[in-house]
Amino acid sequence: xxxxxxxxxxxxxxxxxxxxxxxxxxxxxxxxxxxxxxxxxxxxxxxxxxxxxxxxxxxxxxxxxxxxxxxxxxxxxxxxxxxxxxxxxxxxxxxxxxxxxxxxxxxxxxxxxxxxxxxxxxxxxxxxxxxxxxxxxxxxxxxxxxxxxxxxxx
Amino acid sequence: xxxxxxxxxxxxxxxxxxxxxxxxxxxxxxxxxxxxxxxxxxxxxxxxxxxxxxxxxxxxxxxxxxxxxxxxxxxxxxxxxxxxxxxxxxxxxxxxxxxxxxxxxxxxxxxxxxxxxxxxxxxxxxxxxxxxxxxxxxxxxxxxxxxxxxxxxx
DNA sequence: GATAAAACCTATCAAAATAGTAGGGATAGA
DNA sequence: TCTATCCCTACTATTTTGATAGGTTTTATC
Numbered sequence: 001x002x003x004x005x006x007x008x009x010x011x012x013x014x015x016x017x018x019x020x021x022x023x024x025x026x027x028x029x030x031x032x033x034x035x036x037x038x039x040x041x042x043x044x045x046x047x048x049x050x051x052x053x054x055x056x057x058x059x060x061x062x063x064x065x066x067x068x069x070x071x072x073x074x075x076x077x078x079x080x081x082x083x084x085x086x087x088x089x090x091x092x093x094x095x096x097x098x099x100x101x102x103x104x105x106x107x108x109x110x111x112x113x114x115x116x117x118x119x120x121x122x123x124x125x126x127x128x129x130x131x132x133x134x135x136x137x138x139x140x141x142x143x144x145x146x147x148x149x150x151x152x153x154x
Numbered sequence: 155x156x157x158x159x160x161x162x163x164x165x166x167x168x169x170x171x172x173x174x175x176x177x178x179x180x181x182x183x184x185x186x187x188x189x190x191x192x193x194x195x196x197x198x199x200x201x202x203x204x205x206x207x208x209x210x211x212x213x214x215x216x217x218x219x220x221x222x223x224x225x226x227x228x229x230x231x232x233x234x235x236x237x238x239x240x241x242x243x244x245x246x247x248x249x250x251x252x253x254x255x256x257x258x259x260x261x262x263x264x265x266x267x268x269x270x271x272x273x274x275x276x277x278x279x280x281x282x283x284x285x286x287x288x289x290x291x292x293x294x295x296x297x298x299x300x301x302x303x304x305x306x307x308x
Numbered sequence: 309g310a311t312a313a314a315a316c317c318t319a320t321c322a323a324a325a326t327a328g329t330a331g332g333g334a335t336a337g338a
Numbered sequence: 339t340c341t342a343t344c345c346c347t348a349c350t351a352t353t354t355t356g357a358t359a360g361g362t363t364t365t366a367t368c
Contacts, residue, residue: 001241001264003327010260025343039328045345058336059342074263087155105286106164109228109278110155116274120267132259157356179314193357199316212365213313309368316363326353334345 001082007035008043008081009074012052016069016130023055023062043081050080069130075121085121086114155236161189162197162235163228166206170223170284177209177216197235204234223284229275239275240268 010033015024026044030037044063047053054066065072079085088110164187169178180198184191198217201207208220219226233239242264 002325006242013260023343027343036328038330041345042328048344055344056336057334057342057344060337061335061343063344088160105283105289106167109283109286113274117271120270120274124263129259129263132263135259156354177314181314190357192359195316196357202315209315210365211313211315211363214366215314215364217315311366311368313366314364317361319359319361321358322356324353324355327351329350330348332346332348335343337342338340 001078004043004046005078005082007033007040008047009077010035011040011044012047012065012077012126013129013133015053015063016065016126017133019064022060023064025062028062046080047077050076052077052080065126068127070125070127072126073122074124074126074129075118077126078121085118086110087117155232158197158200159232159236161187161194162201163231164189165194165198166201166219166231166280167283167287169207169217170219170280171287173218176214177218179216182216200234201231204230206231206234219280222281224279224281226280227276228278228280228283229272231280232275239272240264241271 011029014029014033018024018028026037026040029035029044030040033040044053048055048063051066052072053063055061055063075085165183168183168187172178172182180191180194183189183198184194187194198207202209202217205220206226207217209215209217229239
């Protein structure tokens with residue numbers, strides 16, 4: 001899991017929490033999450049193109065969730081940010097990528113692992129995460145230092 | 155999953171299948187699996203240092219499994235070859251890496267994901283894989299082209 | 309003992325992926 | 339018109355990956 005997935009997830013959660021007061025701007029997110037606004041732009045652009053976010057341009061503009069948090073899975077978010085969640089490429093499709101998928105038990109192994117790992121990510125919705133987040137008194141606080149780099153910076 | 159995990163797994167399965175006739179040399183494996191002998195050396199060295207393989211030096215030497223296949227899990231193999239199976243680093247330990255693990259729900263999310271994914275890998279043993287392999291008529295054949303690169307070469 | 313087959317070790321290197329930076333549009337509220 | 343914001347593209351530095359190369363040590367066999 002690279003910074004794309006980690007920062008991007010923080011961004012979308014941050015957005016979900018703050019979007020009641022209207023679209024959330026990149027500047028706000030970058031400031032709250034202590035991330036580079038320029039870099040964040042790339043990640044949020046992916047989320048928008050992946051149809052998870054809508055945007056409003058101009059002053060007072062920003063981003064907001066395109067769908068209900070309960071209909072957005074963690075798997076969807078991560079796949080958009082990081083690409084397919086799969087151990088190896090040849091397990092991705094039934095196409096003519098692998099020489100003989102059905103004759104290859106290691107291939108089938110990768111396919112099964114891939115399916116199971118995706119299930120783990122897909123059974124969690126953004127709604128679940130938000131619910132979990134709200135059980136904390138200080139939601140902002142629990143965002144401050146999610147990553148090793150942040151701790152080192154500090 | 156990089157080539158380390160993929161090639162390394164092929165190597166250890168190949169070894170397990172052929173070790174009845176004595177230690178299996180790198181040359182044999184490299185030839186059967188169509189891999190670079192030099193590169194394979196690195197991977198097998200990791201497996202040996204990880205105490206999954208023993209070696210015999212000199213002519214007729216080679217490698218063999220240090221333990222019973224049923225006691226070696228896929229998770230163990232992959233962790234040795236690829237490093238910890240975890241979405242993000244801060245979910246690895248209870249140590250003072252993250253600022254406040256217990257106050258951070260995203261941190262807990264990573265921990266839970268990490269645990270569940272490791273379970274998927276750990277519930278499969280090398281013994282299981284071998285059993286699966288032997289259900290194929292042509293075990294050698296199903297090894298030939300496991301990876302995208304191999305198919306492209308072909 | 310000499311030869312050779314093998315494990316073992318270290319350094320180096322090219323290519324790819326990652327993590328960002330920079331700078332300039334386009335849009336729209338004030 | 340001004341400016342805050344999204345939007346887009348190009349560039350770059352660093353790190354990781356995937357090797358390659360060349361040597362040393364061990365040991366069975368002749």
